[in-house]
Amino acid sequence: MELTLLGTAAPEGLPRPGCPCAGCAASVGAHARAATAVLVDGVLLLDATPGAGAAAARAGHAPSGIRYVLPARPQESGPAGAELPGLPPPARLPAGHELAAASGHRVRAVPVDVPGTGYAVTGPDGPRALYLPPGAAPAGPAAEFPGGGEGADLADRAGEHPYEVVVADVLGRPEVLARLRASGAVGPGTDVIAVHLDHDDPLGAELARRCAAAGARVVPDGAAVLAGRPAPAPAVPRRTLVVGGTRSGKSLQAERRLEAYPDVVYAATGGSRDGDREWAHRVQLHRDRRPAHWRTVETGELLPLLAQDGPPLLIDCLAAWLADAMEQIDAEDETAWLGGDQQKLRARSAGLAAAVRETRRRVVLVSSEVGSGARPCSTRERRYRDELGWLNAAVGEACEEVLLVVAGQVLAVKG
Numbered sequence: 001m002e003l004t005l006l007g008t009a010a011p012e013g014l015p016r017p018g019c020p021c022a023g024c025a026a027s028v029g030a031h032a033r034a035a036t037a038v039l040v041d042g043v044l045l046l047d048a049t050p051g052a053g054a055a056a057a058r059a060g061h062a063p064s065g066i067r068y069v070l071p072a073r074p075q076e077s078g079p080a081g082a083e084l085p086g087l088p089p090p091a092r093l094p095a096g097h098e099l100a101a102a103s104g105h106r107v108r109a110v111p112v113d114v115p116g117t118g119y120a121v122t123g124p125d126g127p128r129a130l131y132l133p134p135g136a137a138p139a140g141p142a143a144e145f146p147g148g149g150e151g152a153d154l155a156d157r158a159g160e161h162p163y164e165v166v167v168a169d170v171l172g173r174p175e176v177l178a179r180l181r182a183s184g185a186v187g188p189g190t191d192v193i194a195v196h197l198d199h200d201d202p203l204g205a206e207l208a209r210r211c212a213a214a215g216a217r218v219v220p221d222g223a224a225v226l227a228g229r230p231a232p233a234p235a236v237p238r239r240t241l242v243v244g245g246t247r248s249g250k251s252l253q254a255e256r257r258l259e260a261y262p263d264v265v266y267a268a269t270g271g272s273r274d275g276d277r278e279w280a281h282r283v284q285l286h287r288d289r290r291p292a293h294w295r296t297v298e299t300g301e302l303l304p305l306l307a308q309d310g311p312p313l314l315i316d317c318l319a320a321w322l323a324d325a326m327e328q329i330d331a332e333d334e335t336a337w338l339g340g341d342q343q344k345l346r347a348r349s350a351g352l353a354a355a356v357r358e359t360r361r362r363v364v365l366v367s368s369e370v371g372s373g374a375r376p377c378s379t380r381e382r383r384y385r386d387e388l389g390w391l392n393a394a395v396g397e398a399c400e401e402v403l404l405v406v407a408g409q410v411l412a413v414k415g
Contacts (some may be wrong), residue, residue, distance in 0.1 A: 001039065001105075001124075001125065001129065001164075001227040001257045002041055002042075002224050002225070003038050003167065003193075003226075003227060004040075004220060004222065005036070005037075005219055006038070006040075006049070006055035006059065006222065007034030007035045007049055007052075007221050008196075009034060009035055009036060009195075009197050009198070010194045010196050010197060010198040010199075011073055012035065013031040013033060013034050014031070014197060014199060016026040016199055023198075023203070024199045027203070031412045034049065034055060035049040035050075035168075036134070036195040037052050037055070038195075039052075039059070039066070040105065040123075041103065041123065042061040043065060043066060043101065044067070044070065044103075044107065044112075045066050045068065045070065046070050046106055046120065046121075047071060047072045047073055049067045051087065052087065053066075053086045056170055058222060059222045063087060067101065067138065068099070069088050069091065070090070070093060070107065071091075071117070072084070072116055072118065072132075072133040073133045074116045091117070092117055093117065095109050095110070096108075096109060096111065097189070103124065104124030105123060105124060106122040107120070107121050107286045110132075112136035112138060113136065113139040114133070114134075114135050114136045114137075116133035117133065118131060118133060120265050123228070127164045127165075127227035127228030129163060129164060129166070129227050130163045131168075132243065135171050137172070137173055139174075141182055161187075163190055164189070164191065164227040165192075165193065165227040165231075166191070166193045167195055168195065169195065170211060170214050171194060171201050171210060171211070171214075174260040175260070175291055177192065177214060177215070177216070178259070178260050178261055178293075181260075181261065181262050182262035189231075191225060191227070192212045193217060193219060193225060194218045197218070204408050205412065209403075210256060211234065212235055212236055213256070213257040215260060216234060217234050231361075236394070237400035237415055238363070239364075240254075240363070240364075240399060240402075240403065241364065241392070241399045241400040241401070241402045241403070242367070242402075242405060243367045243368065243369045243403070243404055243405070244367070245369055245372070245373075248405045248407065249318055249408035250317075250366055250368075250405040250407065251317070252368045253403065253405050253410055254351070254364045254365075255290060258293060258314055258364055261311065261312050262293065264295070264312050264313075265294070265297060265312070265313050266294050266297065266314045267296050267303070267305055267316070267319075268296055268297070268299075269321040270316075270317070300321055300324050302352060303352065304358060306355040306359040306363065310361055311361070311362075312362075313364070314364045314365075315364070315366065316366075317366040318352075318365060318366065318388070319367050319370070319388055320388060321352075322349070322384070325345060325348055326345065326384060326387070329340045331379070331384065332378070332379050332380045342383075342387075345387060346390065349391040349394060353397070357398035361402050367392050369404070373377030399415075400414075400415050401415030402415065
């Protein structure tokens with residue numbers, strides 16, 4: 001079964017008509033995209049968009065071959081119910097209903113938690129694909145996370161096997177992908193295609209990195225995806241180090257690398273700092289932003305976590321871990337520092353870097369970049385700056401990917 005992505009953008013396309021924002025200004029040439037529409041084997045059109053017939057022709061499919069137009073978006077978010085020249089009139093399937101097409105395809109309308117309709121398509125030769133409209137998750141009484149619910153129903157109706165292809169709003173609703181993974185509807189071999197891209201999503205290399213981190217890929221308009229044939233797996237780095245300055249957005253960018261997975265262990269190394277209300281407020285902001293199903297472990301003992309097999313691990317952050325390690329020695333005592341304390345601290349940092357190098361689990365680490373500011377005044381602060389620089393370099397060497405976050409923007413330093 002062949003799925004042709006006639007468009008891959010949000011309903012208004014990219015750039016949005018008349019929008020002056022930076023994202024739209026940059027969405028020109030190769031970055032311009034039409035509203036998402038999926039043509040299945042040249043017969044089924046999922047989502048009716050202006051120019052769909054011409055886009056089908058450019059992709060090598062005669063518009064006259066399209067027999068069914070199945071709107072997925074609500075009518076108010078675009079011309080989902082409008083007549084399109086040269087195409088059959090759109091006809092939305094009621095949620096839960098099935099269509100047995102003359103072409104041999106079977107289509108089931110999937111209820112979603114936003115206005116619109118999802119579609120589960122089974123090809124004549126057996127492969128299955130799932131298409132979800134913008135910002136949508138499968139809806140149902142057991143949509144509670146993780147496992148069960150409409151996600152599990154999707155897997156069961158697919159014959160208790162994952163879908164071969166899932167086309168969904170990966171960046172807008174990454175937790176949906178996590179839910180589908182938890183239910184078994186998305187497996188290791190599922191080809192996940194990110195669509196409904198909008199003007200606040202990244203462009204270029206960072207778009208590809210974000211999608212790959214979620215186990216998905218982004219394709220250009222007009223690309224064909226074959227369900228039932230092995231697809232190239234996204235190159236997901238096992239180890240990623242994210243560094244940045246204060247309030248640069250480094251923690252948010254690190255969390256985005258794992259938010260599409262159903263089970264994540266969040267290792268918070270900063271401790272509770274009893275009585276520090278400002279610190280407690282920072283911690284609460286981080287907790288509120290993280291997915292509710294992530295498990296938080298407050299610890300500075302990172303080596304056992306790295307040595308264990310298990311779900312993805314997010315460590316936030318190395319700077320706090322080092323500060324705690326330095327609390328255990330007197331970094332201002334010149335005699336003790338030169339007499340062996342520095343070597344002990346360096347050995348502990350080297351042990352952590354070695355554990356990162358040897359880990360078998362997916363791990364994302366956060367750290368601060370403090371070497372670009374003014375020279376610290378105190379001996380302790382200077383030594384902390386130097387040791388953190390050494391630790392970042394050692395861990396960065398052990399990682400496949402190192403990302404620098406500046407003003408909320410991600411730069412790939414390695415990988």
